[in-house]
Amino acid sequence: MSTVPVTTPVETDIEPPVSLWRDAWHRLRRNRLAVFGLIVVIILASTAAFGPYLTPHDFLSQDLGARNLAPSMSHLFGTDDLGRDVFSRVVYGTRTAFLVAVVVTFIAVLIGVTLGAMAGFFGGLLDRIVMWLTDMTMSIPNLLLVVVINASLKSPIASWMESRYLATLNPIYRETVWVDFLLVFGSMALISWPPYARLVRAQVLSIRSRPYITAAQALGLTNRIILMRYVVPNALGPLIVAVSAGLGTAMVLESAFSFLGVGVNPPTPSWGNMISDGLRVWQHYPHLLAAPAAILGLASVAFSFLGDGLNDALNPRGAK
Amino acid sequence: MMMANGMRPHPVTNTGERLLDVKGLTIEIDTRRGPATVVDGIDLHVDHGETLGIVGESGCGKSLTMLSLMRLLPNKIKVTKGEANFAGRDLQKMSNADLRKVRGGEVGFIFQDPMTSLNPVMRIGQQLAEPLIYHRGMTKAQARKRAGELLRLVGIPGPEERLDAYPHELSGGMRQRVMIAIGLACNPQLLIADEPTTALDVTIQAQIVDLVKELRDKLGMSVVWITHDLALIAGLVDRINVLYAGTVVEDAPVDALFANPSHPYTQGLLASIPKLTDERSARLSSIGGTPPEPGRRPKGCPFAPRCPLVEQICHDRVPSLKGIGQAGAHRVACFVAQRKLEAASWAPNR
Ligand SMILES: Nc1ncnc2c1ncn2[C@@H]1O[C@H](COP(=O)(O)OP(=O)(O)OP(=O)(O)O)[C@@H](O)[C@H]1O
Ligand code: SF4
Ligand SMILES: [Mg+2]
Numbered sequence: 144m145s146t147v148p149v150t151t152p153v154e155t156d157i158e159p160p161v162s163l164w165r166d167a168w169h170r171l172r173r174n175r176l177a178v179f180g181l182i183v184v185i186i187l188a189s190t191a192a193f194g195p196y197l198t199p200h201d202f203l204s205q206d207l208g209a210r211n212l213a214p215s216m217s218h219l220f221g222t223d224d225l226g227r228d229v230f231s232r233v234v235y236g237t238r239t240a241f242l243v244a245v246v247v248t249f250i251a252v253l254i255g256v257t258l259g260a261m262a263g264f265f266g267g268l269l270d271r272i273v274m275w276l277t278d279m280t281m282s283i284p285n286l287l288l289v290v291v292i293n294a295s296l297k298s299p300i301a302s303w304m305e306s307r308y309l310a311t312l313n314p315i316y317r318e319t320v321w322v323d324f325l326l327v328f329g330s331m332a333l334i335s336w337p338p339y340a341r342l343v344r345a346q347v348l349s350i351r352s353r354p355y356i357t358a359a360q361a362l363g364l365t366n367r368i369i370l371m372r373y374v375v376p377n378a379l380g381p382l383i384v385a386v387s388a389g390l391g392t393a394m395v396l397e398s399a400f401s402f403l404g405v406g407v408n409p410p411t412p413s414w415g416n417m418i419s420d421g422l423r424v425w426q427h428y429p430h431l432l433a434a435p436a437a438i439l440g441l442a443s444v445a446f447s448f449l450g451d452g453l454n455d456a457l458n459p460r461g462a463k
Numbered sequence: 464m465m466m467a468n469g470m471r472p473h474p475v476t477n478t479g480e481r482l483l484d485v486k487g488l489t490i491e492i493d494t495r496r497g498p499a500t501v502v503d504g505i506d507l508h509v510d511h512g513e514t515l516g517i518v519g520e521s522g523c524g525k526s527l528t529m530l531s532l533m534r535l536l537p538n539k540i541k542v543t544k545g546e547a548n549f550a551g552r553d554l555q556k557m558s559n560a561d562l563r564k565v566r567g568g569e570v571g572f573i574f575q576d577p578m579t580s581l582n583p584v585m586r587i588g589q590q591l592a593e594p595l596i597y598h599r600g601m602t603k604a605q606a607r608k609r610a611g612e613l614l615r616l617v618g619i620p621g622p623e624e625r626l627d628a629y630p631h632e633l634s635g636g637m638r639q640r641v642m643i644a645i646g647l648a649c650n651p652q653l654l655i656a657d658e659p660t661t662a663l664d665v666t667i668q669a670q671i672v673d674l675v676k677e678l679r680d681k682l683g684m685s686v687v688w689i690t691h692d693l694a695l696i697a698g699l700v701d702r703i704n705v706l707y708a709g710t711v712v713e714d715a716p717v718d719a720l721f722a723n724p725s726h727p728y729t730q731g732l733l734a735s736i737p738k739l740t741d742e743r744s745a746r747l748s749s750i751g752g753t754p755p756e757p758g759r760r761p762k763g764c765p766f767a768p769r770c771p772l773v774e775q776i777c778h779d780r781v782p783s784l785k786g787i788g789q790a791g792a793h794r795v796a797c798f799v800a801q802r803k804l805e806a807a808s809w810a811p812n813r
Contacts (some may be wrong), residue, residue, distance in 0.1 A: 273660070329659075352537070353579060354574055354575075354576055354579040354580040355579060355580050355581055355582045355583070357530070357535055357574070357579045357580075358572065358574055358581070358582075358642075358645075359582065359593075360533075360535055360565060360566035361533055361535060361562040361566055361567060361572040362572075362593060362594045362597075362645070363562075363564060363565070363566035363567035363568055363594065363598060364567070364593060364594070364597060365563065365564075365597075368593075368597075372582075372585065372593075373582050373585075376585070377582070377584055378582065392581065429582045431649060457584070458583075
């Protein structure tokens with residue numbers, strides 16, 4: 144049997160193969176919209192993380208002598224009908240939006256990727272069950288499902304908590320904010336996973352039968368290497384786009400629910416309940432609507448630009 | 464051209480044993496109507512240093528046969544009978560770990576479609592390096608250096624710069640060369656090329672054939688070259704197997720096949736080679752009808768429904784490959800052809 148003599152290792156200044164990620168980063172940087180999206184997302188994320196500690200006013204403190212003020216130096220976005228600083232509330236609302244978006248998207252992606260990958264990989268009965276579940280979930284109108292979940296679960300849980308509190312006097316049962324979040328997270332994740340499941344299933348199915356997978360097997364590469372370097376990178380682009388867009392969508396969805404009164408409840412600020420409040424008085428105090436609406440729009444646009452940019456960047460064929 | 468560093472012809476190990484020996488290989492597809500035979504007890508062999516051409520119509524099972532050797536068949540397609548020995552080892556029975564060493568390390572594959580057989584999100588340098596790192600234990604830097612040499616070997620201009628290109632940045636011909644380079648990366652003993660030129664235009668087809676010929680002579684490997692196009696490979700191969708509906712119907716040294724095509728199907732193939740102009744639609748025009756669908760094979764000779772010489776016996780029995788030339792080097796699976804040659808050899812003045 145022949146062997147290829149290994150050439151003596153020579154000092155070369157040949158650069159090692161640049162990774163997919165480094166390449167993607169170079170391509171992303173050349174895409175203006177994506178860079179814009181990335182910057183906005185970073186600003187919003189840091190606002191969500193640190194903003195509430197830096198705001199000049201407390202988002203809850205009311206100043207009934209300073210109601211519905213127009214934007215000024217001391218109140219950048221003015222004040223609302225209870226004299227609360229709108230800027231501080233928008234900043235805190237950013238935290239709410241990110242918290243909801245990240246947790247909901249995380250749960251939805253987890254469910255979706257698991258079910259989708261299993262369906263695509265194993266096929267057969269499992270595939271049919273998963274697809275049936277997906278179709279079922281998608282056929283139910285989002286708002287209806289959330290309203291039903293909230294309406295049917297909220298009051299029993301609230302009364303159960305109340306009775307626990309009376310029985311134990313443990314203040315933890317008084318913290319209804321968390322119940323709120325739990326219900327919002329749960330119901331939103333429950334309606335958000337199907338697109339991820341479909342996407343991942345389709346990706347796995349199509350990549351599994353691509354000739355380059357057979358070619359990689361014919362090279363004797365192990366399944367692990369094939370999965371990590373051939374299947375995953377090819378499946379990743381669309382998933383990252385979906386996740387990025389999904390974060391934006393989740394924010395919009397959360398706002399929609401809060402707007403309808405089934406989301407995060409006052410006094411916790413959320414862009415949605417601020418929009419809802421602002422809408423009632425927008426003819427007189429447009430800043431109360433404009434501030435949260437603009438920031439919601441900005442966030443949603445930024446996430447979708449970033450998603451598209453990432454898709455192009457991760458797909459070498461998309462390079463200009 | 465200088466021989467690339469480290470590339471050496473294989474020593475001719477003549478142990479009398481064949482490099483590749485396939486016996487009675489049967490492949491079935493699971494269809495809704497039950498299993499359908501696509502490859503029916505095929506016999507093939509390749510000797511050390513030999514180049515075998517495999518010709519046959521689209522769908523006759525050429526690709527499946529080759530994929531099955533490396534156990535690369537898609538899900539619903541299975542080998543149900545037969546064996547395939549490579550250098551004396553049974554490929555169907557060997558462990559997955561051993562098989563992975565054969566794949567890429569000892570048997571190189573060049574696939575039919577250069578447009579889809581390369582990983583679109585991996586630089587070609589890395590795709591070339593992958594088997595070198597895996598099979599030869601090279602470091603990344605060594606593998607990259609060798610990858611550059613391989614690209615030069617297959618005639619890609621500016622090979623070092625090309626290492627960082629993605630497949631989509633190369634033309635079809637260049638990609639096919641990259642595929643050949645990948646197939647050759649570990650200096651395999653056997654190179655299986657599955658219609659590596661169908662996607663390319665005529666001049667490039669000829670270049671690729673010449674390239675493989677040159678590399679084969681330089682590296683001393685055996686080659687199996689699959690094609691629809693007899694004329695293209697006439698100058699490359701030593702021996703040709705003509706496939707029809709998943710069986711070998713004629714096996715002959717290339718000169719003997721062109722001089723004395725004996726199976727009616729081979730005769731049809733040769734008659735349909737267009738003169739000078741390569742008009743694909745003209746191919747096989749002189750043979751009417753279509754090959755049997757998998758699962759609907761005739762009981763007797765699979766070619767009987769289309770055969771101009773068909774007789775009663777053809778419908779009743781399956782002809783097997785029998786030697787007709789001296790030393791049995793030329794074999795054909797056709798009752799009529801076998802009888803003719805027997806008659807000729809009995810003729811008093813012969
Ligand atoms: N994945 C598959 N699923 C079902 N049937 C298949 C599959 N792949 C091939 N076949 C069938 O098996 C038969 C042989 O296919 P194969 O790919 O081996 O043909 P081929 O001789 O390589 O043809 P071509 O010259 O077109 O490449 C064909 O009839 C084809 O329809
Ligand atoms: S065996 Fe009969 S049907 Fe088959 S090729 Fe020969 S003559 Fe034709
Ligand atoms: Mg084929």
